[in-house]
Amino acid sequence: MATESISHDGTKTAKIEKQAPLPSFKTSVSLKYVKLGCYYLLNNLLALCLVPLITIAAIQASQLNHNDIKNLYQLLEYHLIAVMALSSVIVFGLFAYYMTQPRPVYLVxxxxxxxxxxxxxxxxxIYERAKQGLFGFNESSLKFLEKVFERxxxxxxxxxxAVMHENPPKPSFLAARDEAEREMYGALxxxxxxxxxxxxxxxxxxxxCSIFxxxxxxxxxxxxxxxxxxxxKTxxxxxxxxxxxxxxxxxAKDMLQVHRNTYAVIVSMENVVTEWYSGNRKSMLIPNCLFRTGCSAVLLSNKTSDKRRAKYKLQHVVRTHMAADxxxxxxxxxEPDDIGVIGVSLSRDLMTVAGNALKANITTLGPLVLPISEQIxxxxxxxxxxxxxxxxxxxxxxxxxxxxxxxFCIHAGGRAVIDELEKNLNLSEVHVEPSRMTLYRFGNTSSSxxxxELAYTEAKGRMKKGDRVWQIAFGSGFKCNSAVWQALRSVKPSESNPWADxxxxxxVKV
Structure with a gap:
């Protein structure tokens, strides 16, 4: 848990203590069991229908005597050509079906x-340094920054x-290149x-990388x-x-369907130096408060031999693009502000647009992942x-x-984003815990x-064999994208897990 105290000079300090386990999601007992019953019944409907047919076939086979079996063998021998032709068609059909199936993609x-x-x-x-005039913000911008930082x-x-720790900071192209190299090479x-x-x-x-x-x-x-x-192929x-x-x-998934027996590496990052805004338009100041340094590197494989050591298998990727609106x-x-300073502006309509994009995305994703009971x-x-x-x-x-x-891995874009998805998807605090803690400990590290968040789940020892993970991310354009993974084994955190220590x-309580 995190408790706050206020010193004589008015500054707030946070003390972190261990928090009691968060409560699990609560629901109506009767509704819960009705839904679970429908879930198991409808998802096993095909198997339940096949059971009587298999039983009848087994009973009939057990009643065959020696003469019946001999007559059946002679019938097949008499129609040998027809049997061979039918067998060839079946084999060819199975081969064609196998070749047209997408190759599995593993996350090593x-x-x-x-x-x-x-x-x-x-x-x-950051706020105290801004008050000293190191970033060129006016009084109105300083008050706005203080409110955003608190929330x-x-x-x-x-x-x-490193360049943002200097007094005064001097963002430059060389500093941006240095940040990019440190992040990419560190993750790789x-x-x-x-x-x-x-x-x-x-x-x-x-x-x-969006900006740099x-x-x-x-x-x-x-x-x-x-x-x-x-x-x-880059x-x-x-x-x-x-x-x-x-x-x-x-x-990378699509390219792995074409190129056999190879690896794909995906590097995701953002550049804070290039993104930093030194003007006074409030809609452009928010990224200064949220974005922080971070980078991820992911290794995918389409090699069958990697299935044993891989952590996850990619099941679905669903992309929704709303730029036509x-x-x-x-x-x-x-864009540039009124005096020509370039920054990233966030509209007041952002949460409404994100909600519409999410709705469109899960409308496509739902039939792929939801049990039949939920769809009905x-x-x-x-x-x-x-x-x-x-x-x-x-x-x-x-x-x-x-x-x-x-x-659930919800993009840690900000507290409001996580709150809205927790509410709209009816998730518990445990489900959004990886997102909240990532935002708290590392900030908004953009696409990484x-x-x-997934590293947090692994470090907590929660990822078991067969578990499914939903990654949800939002981006400019406007876009909402989802990826679904399934754990191939009970996953242990890697030695380089950023949460390890x-x-x-x-x-903690935020």
Whole structure:
């Protein structure tokens, strides 16, 4: 638990204590068992229908005598050509079915960059330095920043790049390149150490960073650093916001369907130096309060031999793009302010747009992951609402995604984002704990935040064989993307897990 005390000078200090276990999700007992009964009945309906047929066939087979079996053999021998032709058709059909199925994609391991302790920063410290005039903010902006910092959900051990600790900070292109190198190489060094993969076997590399796009590209910097092979397929994503990491997963998945027996590496990061805004437009000041240094590197494989050592299997990726709508397109936008200072502006419509994008995304995802019972209840509620709308108000049924997933990784974009998804999806505090704690400990690390959250779940020892994980991310454009993974074994945290040294201190009360 975190308690606050106020000193004589008015500053707040936080003390972290161990928190009691969070309460589990509560629901009506009767409704719970009705839903569970429907769930097990309908999902096993096909098997239940086949049981009588198999039983009848077994009884008939047990009643065959020696003469019946001999007559059957002679019948097959007489029609040998027909039997062989039928067998060939069956074999060919099975082979064709096998070849047209998508190749399984395995997540061998992933790693997150944890900056050195000298880069830690307290939110209050940023505010105090701003009051000294180091960032050029006026009085109105300072009051706004203080309110945002207090409500942000960030703790006092997040990280900023080295240049932002200088007095005064001097953001530059060289400082941005230094930050990018530290993040990418830090995450990749951890990944290659834990997986012991030969870098020459990596055939696909996808890198995403929205703001910082140097020449040569970030992917070329990685190829040069690790001397990757000359025919590697590289993709460099820019301007796609915090959901770009899952877009990278989707691109790598598709490429792994074409290129056999290879590895794909996806690097997700953001550049705080380039993103920092030194003007006074309030809608552009929010990223200064939320974004912090972080990076993730993920190793995917389509090799059958990697199934034994892989942590997860990719089941689905669903992408929703709302840019055709003007409000969605403009709600997160990089532009100059009134005096020409460039920053990222966040619209007041952001949460409304995010809600619409989420609704569109789960409408596509739901039929892929929800049990039949939930889908029937959802359709029934829609029909009832349409038929009975004139007589009574019927609330639409919200599917219970807790029947489809054991773990949720909600992009730690801010406290409001996590609160809204917890409310709309009817999740418990335990379900959103990885997201809240990631925001508290590491801040908004953009597209890499989902992997800090998954690392938190692993560090807590909660990931068991067969568990399903739903990663949800939002990004400029506006986009909402989802990825679904299934654990192939009970997962233990890697040696480089960013939570390893202090996981026993979490969760804390924010």
């Amino acid at each position: 391991d992933f790693a997150c960059y944890r900056p050195p302790d000298n880069l830690k920063v307290k939110s209050r410290e 942000s959900g960030l703790g006092d051990e997040t990280y900023l790049p 060094d951890n990944l290659f150490k834990s997986t012991k993969v030969n870098t020459k076997e990596i055939g696909i590399l996808v890198v995403n 796009q140097p020449i040569p590209s970030l992917s070329s910097m990685i190829v040069n650093k690790y001397k990757l092979r000359g025919n590697i 993709v460099n994503l820019g301007g796609m916001g915090c959901s770009a990491g899952l877009i990278g997963i989707d691109i 003007d409000a969605a397109f403009n709600c997160v936008r990089q 209840l959802f359709v029934a509620s829609l029909i009832a609402k349409k038929v009975m709308s004139s007589k009574m108000k019927i609330k639409p049924y919200i599917p219970d995604f807790k029947l489809a997933f054991e773990h 935040s989902l992997w800090y 202090f996981i026993h201190e979490f969760p």
